[in-house]
Amino acid sequence: MNQEELKQHISSIMKDNNVGTLATVKNNKPHTRYMTFQHDENLTLFTPTDRETYKAEEIDENPFVHILLGYEGEGYGDGFLEIQGQANIRDDQDIKDRVWNDHMKHWLGGKEDPDYIVLEIFPETIRLMNESDETPQQLDM
Template identity: 45%
Template sequence: MSTSIEEQAIIKALSDNPFCAFGTVENNKPKVRYMALYNEGLNIHLATDRKTHKVEELEQNPNCYLLLGYEKGGNNEVVEVQATATVSDDAELKQRVWKDDFKQWFSGPDDPDYVVLDIKPQTIEYTDQDGNKQTWQG
């Protein structure tokens, strides 16, 4: 499967920005927190604890929003992702996303509380370092 120049730029920006602001809906109001971002192309994953509020929020309303590019360590490209999220405990996905840094929260990739938020982008707005905007539709 070939990717367009636009998709390649978005994928590179996702890979170059290890953190994102992740927004969900709680009681019909937006709620945002910073999270570590992992991507495989345009497939975006966020690791979390099954017992967190964000899991409950996504089960009630799967719509979410990611903003990245302003965080420390970012590259000044801005990526805004309108998406839906599902909570996954797929063993293979958990193994791919697992980082040793997670050991401070989880016993290992098989920990039952460790889950991955599987983010399915619907619309991605990408702004390059020169301020040029592009929109990708899923």
């Protein structure tokens, strides 16, 4: 698969799997949690969170993150993505409006909640894993 085909396939996996893990680093130790993700045409990822969380503090100190998306537990042939990148904390209203959905009311007060932030993640490498004998395949951003 060429790089453009790989990019399209990765986008498809991202679209079909919006829950994954986000790993950050604190004191040289990983900290992982489940998050929901959206992505754009450039494969930039967006995930909502609260400003008063460990992940926001950890990203302030070290922006490098690792994300796993995909894998339904079916074994070999069940593709998933390993994403390495850098996260940026965004609190501008345009991005908050774009990412918001009403399910988030359980954790955040609303779109205008001052503690509501969005993590914008710029992938540096995305590896397609476990899908066939041709994987892993890597897309360098």
